[in-house]
Amino acid sequence: MALLGLTNIQVYKVLSANQIGEMVYEQTRTNLNAGQEYSFTWDGTVNNEGSFALSGRYKVKVVTTDFPQWPISADVVVRNTIDSEQFDISERISNSNQTIPSQKIRLMQTYLTDMELYEEEITGQYNEEFLMSVIAYEAMINKWSTQVAVDIYRNHNAYLPEDGTISDRLLHFAYTD
Known part of the structure; x- marks a missing residue:
């Protein structure tokens, strides 16, 4: 069986739909047999830094x-699940009530009630x-929703932030669910 020369496996950060950023990982393999299938696993570490790649494409x-x-290319999405920050719930509730229109809050409360994810009164207030x-719904659809997956791969959008903030995008997903 013929042997291939060097095989380089490189991972690049995607900056936008048409722009590739810096290489974050590289592995070189030698003496691979031609005509065989091989697998590659990247644990998310960044070369020469000892850190993990940030969430993204x-x-x-x-x-x-x-x-x-x-060359063979494939897109992958990295989703770090380690909490990067703690937040004060009272402050988050107060800020959300001041910055998010009550009609959007009321609509999201209705959608979550219909999905049996929220059981309190629909008030238009956090x-x-x-x-x-809201945070549970964001986490759930980030992990399991085909809609979110399509939105990430086709439209190059990011995962939803799991912070409880109501956006038009989140309302759209909740409406269709």
């Missing part, structure tokens, strides 16, 4: 020195249960 590119004209219901 990345492009994996596989190139062999024997056939550089036929309270602790509503905030936690």
Whole structure:
């Protein structure tokens, strides 16, 4: 069986739909048998930094020195699930009630009630249960929703922030659910 030359596996940060950023990871393999399938696992670490890649879109590119004209590329999405910040619930509720129109809050309360994710009165105001219901819904659809996956891959949008903030995008997902 023929052996391939060097095979480089590179991971790049995607900046926008048409722009690739810096390379964050590289691995070189040698003496791979041609015509066989191989797998590659990236644990999310960034070369020479010892840190993990930030949440976002990345492009994996596989190139062999024997056939550089036929690179293989694939998109991947990194979603870090470690809490990066703590927040004060009372402050978050107060800020949300001041900055998010009550009609949007009322609409989201209605949608979450219909989905049986919120059981309190529909008031058009944030309270602790509503905030936690919105965060739970954001986390749930980030992980399981086909709508979110399509929105990320086709439209190059980010995952929803899991902070309880009502956006038009979140309202759209809740409406269709």
